[in-house]
Amino acid sequence: MNATVTSMPSHSTSRRAPGPSADVLVIGGGVIGLCCALELQRVGRQVRILEKNTIGSGASHGNCGTITPSHAEPLAMPGVIAKGLRWTFQPDAPLYIAPRFDPALWRWLWNFARRCNEADCRSATQAKSALLQASRLLLETCVREQALDCEFETGGLLYAYRDPRQRDADLHDLHYLREVGIVAEPLDAARMAAEEPSLREEIIGGLLFPNDASLRPDRYVAGLERLARAEGVEIIEHCEVTGFRRERGLVVGVDTNRGPQRGREVLLAGGAWSPLLARQLDLRLPIQPGKGYSITFDAQRHPPRHQLVLRERSVCVTAWSSGFRLGSTMEFSGYDSTLNRTRLEALVRGAGEYLREPPTGPRVEEWYGWRPMTYDDLPILGRAPGSDNLWIASGHGMLGVSMSLATGRLLADLICAREPLIDPSPYSAQRFVF
Numbered sequence: 168m169n170a171t172v173t174s175m176p177s178h179s180t181s182r183r184a185p186g187p188s189a190d191v192l193v194i195g196g197g198v199i200g201l202c203c204a205l206e207l208q209r210v211g212r213q214v215r216i217l218e219k220n221t222i223g224s225g226a227s228h229g230n231c232g233t234i235t236p237s238h239a240e241p242l243a244m245p246g247v248i249a250k251g252l253r254w255t256f257q258p259d260a261p262l263y264i265a266p267r268f269d270p271a272l273w274r275w276l277w278n279f280a281r282r283c284n285e286a287d288c289r290s291a292t293q294a295k296s297a298l299l300q301a302s303r304l305l306l307e308t309c310v311r312e313q314a315l316d317c318e319f320e321t322g323g324l325l326y327a328y329r330d331p332r333q334r335d336a337d338l339h340d341l342h343y344l345r346e347v348g349i350v351a352e353p354l355d356a357a358r359m360a361a362e363e364p365s366l367r368e369e370i371i372g373g374l375l376f377p378n379d380a381s382l383r384p385d386r387y388v389a390g391l392e393r394l395a396r397a398e399g400v401e402i403i404e405h406c407e408v409t410g411f412r413r414e415r416g417l418v419v420g421v422d423t424n425r426g427p428q429r430g431r432e433v434l435l436a437g438g439a440w441s442p443l444l445a446r447q448l449d450l451r452l453p454i455q456p457g458k459g460y461s462i463t464f465d466a467q468r469h470p471p472r473h474q475l476v477l478r479e480r481s482v483c484v485t486a487w488s489s490g491f492r493l494g495s496t497m498e499f500s501g502y503d504s505t506l507n508r509t510r511l512e513a514l515v516r517g518a519g520e521y522l523r524e525p526p527t528g529p530r531v532e533e534w535y536g537w538r539p540m541t542y543d544d545l546p547i548l549g550r551a552p553g554s555d556n557l558w559i560a561s562g563h564g565m566l567g568v569s570m571s572l573a574t575g576r577l578l579a580d581l582i583c584a585r586e587p588l589i590d591p592s593p594y595s596a597q598r599f600v601f
């Protein structure tokens with residue numbers, strides 16, 4: 168579960184006994200599980216979500232809420248290994264790997280390193296972009312038509328640079344994004360000062376991604392939950408899956424702390440917990456929990472005009488009318504459930520290097536959570552290997568919110584044997600050797 172200094176938002180939990188069976192059991196009530204359930208319910212399937220905590224209480228809650236087609240490039244970029252090695256002994260670096268005996272992590276890192284080449288980078292960018300851009304269009308339509316009160320803004324995302332070497336490296340890599348139709352506008356220091364007066368004079372330039380957007384993720388998830396319940400999705404919170412029931416090669420249900428649940432189809436959408444659940448079915452999903460942090464403040468007096476990425480520090484800055492959040496970092500420390508204050512405070516230090524007015528006032532929330540990271544930086548979407556009725560929707564890394572609605576549509580297409588929204592083959596679990 169996730170740790171917070173202040174309490175998480177509470178959700179009402181129905182204690183009524185569920186029916187004996189559902190058409191589709193969705194394991195996981197984060198943004199991905201909700202979107203899949205909503206799409207399936209809308210096409211006539213009877214859906215039940217089983218969530219071990221409360222809806223949206225994991226990584227769907229504490230992220231920065233940026234909607235980023237600009238993040239189509241994979242983490243496994245050429246040159247990233249050298250950068251990662253330089254960060255190895257920096258406990259507050261954007262990337263941190265806790266030293267420990269963990270063969271599964273070592274295999275994951277080996278496969279990640281093998282993909283840090285031009286060909287794999289290009290193919291991953293194409294696959295990520297298809298999902299990100301489809302979801303970006305669906306999201307804006309959904310917010311407008313369903314009147315989702317989630318502070319959705321379309322002002323773009325701005326990268327800010329202090330080091331010309333980092334800026335030049337990013338400018339060089341823009342060809343991957345141009346190939347998939349993602350627009351970026353380079354800004355010099357003068358344009359940056361005019362475009363974003365919240366930044367310090369040391370900023371030497373920037374990149375503006377005008378098609379990116381932002382929202383408040385907890386309110387987005389609350390809106391999706393409202394829609395799902397209105398459509399008839401049954402949601403059972405505090406319902407932890409403890410085992411799977413199989414008959415004649417099919418997964419026919421699950422055991423939970425609230426009794427058995429049966430379903431004709433089972434969809435695993437448990438985020439970073441998916442590999443632990445899949446292991447009970449002899450599936451080894453190559454997903455590692457990537458721990459991220461965020462700090463939320465009240466709304467600031469002079470917030471940035473844009474959502475920002477403070478590039479060298481890899482700190483994301485999101486300003487809403489209702490609050491202000493610093494977030495990001497990537498820590499591979501397994502499911503370690505401690506709040507690493509060194510890494511948390513690195514967000515504040517990083518903001519102080521870029522912003523004229525770093526955030527002030529009390530911290531409304533200090534948060535960490537785990538993102539489900541695959542080594543090729545693509546989600547696992549589709550039918551599970553060796554099963555006719557088990558489906559997977561996990562592995563979205565840091566982009567679960569950005570990919571959420573397209574993921575829901577694609578899984579509903581696949582489960583219902585409809586023409587898929589986009590080509591599903593790049594996301595198939597069959598790309599891994601089980």
